Amino acid sequence: MFTGIVEGTGTVESAERRRDVLVVRIDVGGLFGGLPLGGSVAVNGCCLTAVDSSSRGFACELTEETLRRTAFDRRLAPGARVNLERPMRADGRFDGHVVQGHVDGLGRVRAIRTLGESAEIVIEAPPDLERYLVEKGSVAVDGISLTVWGISGGAFTVAIIPYTLEVTNLRDAQPGSLVNLEADVIAKYVERLLAARGR
Numbered sequence: 001m002f003t004g005i006v007e008g009t010g011t012v013e014s015a016e017r018r019r020d021v022l023v024v025r026i027d028v029g030g031l032f033g034g035l036p037l038g039g040s041v042a043v044n045g046c047c048l049t050a051v052d053s054s055s056r057g058f059a060c061e062l063t064e065e066t067l068r069r070t071a072f073d074r075r076l077a078p079g080a081r082v083n084l085e086r087p088m089r090a091d092g093r094f095d096g097h098v099v100q101g102h103v104d105g106l107g108r109v110r111a112i113r114t115l116g117e118s119a120e121i122v123i124e125a126p127p128d129l130e131r132y133l134v135e136k137g138s139v140a141v142d143g144i145s146l147t148v149w150g151i152s153g154g155a156f157t158v159a160i161i162p163y164t165l166e167v168t169n170l171r172d173a174q175p176g177s178l179v180n181l182e183a184d185v186i187a188k189y190v191e192r193l194l195a196a197r198g199r
Contacts, residue, residue: 008084010029010081012027013025013078041084041086043082043083044072044143045099046101047100107126107129139156139183141170141180142180
């Protein structure tokens with residue numbers, strides 16, 4: 001489990017096809033030490049497994065299912081910046097919200113409004129995901145725990161503080177950019193329970 005508090009960014013070194021998977025190697029730039037083999041790490045909000053690891057970075061394997069559900073097939077060129085978060089420790093602080101690392105769908109940046117050193121980003125959400133978004137509720141955008149402050153016309157708006165722009169890849173976002181979205185899992189469980197009660 002993750003919390004959406006991104007530790008920083010890494011850089012894609014390579015993305016190569018091997019048999020039926022895409023092997024991606026990421027340089028962590030000294031952000032943290034070597035990951036344990038088989039350990040989990042959230043890359044742009046998607047929970048992946050480290051299949052190779054060193055003090056400089058790690059490699060992970062992406063299946064076709066992962067590529068279908070995420071923006072990775074369009075955003076993993078060498079040099080691309082990716083958000084990184086290691087799993088939450090059982091004795092750690094819980095600062096964001098419950099993020100599983102299971103991407104629900106793709107969003108598209110509709111507009112970016114720069115406000116000095118901060119920004120507001122308007123993101124189009126898929127219709128099947130929009131129903132889980134509520135004003136002042138949580139959403140993970142490329143693995144970043146953000147608060148929805150507005151919903152209108154098939155899109156939602158989030159406010160980005162200067163710190164978040166500095167330590168995440170949102171500083172690279174442009175209108176038209178695709179982002180991985182994960183809705184708050186609590187909303188999905190509530191929907192499921194209410195549906196079961198209505199039968």
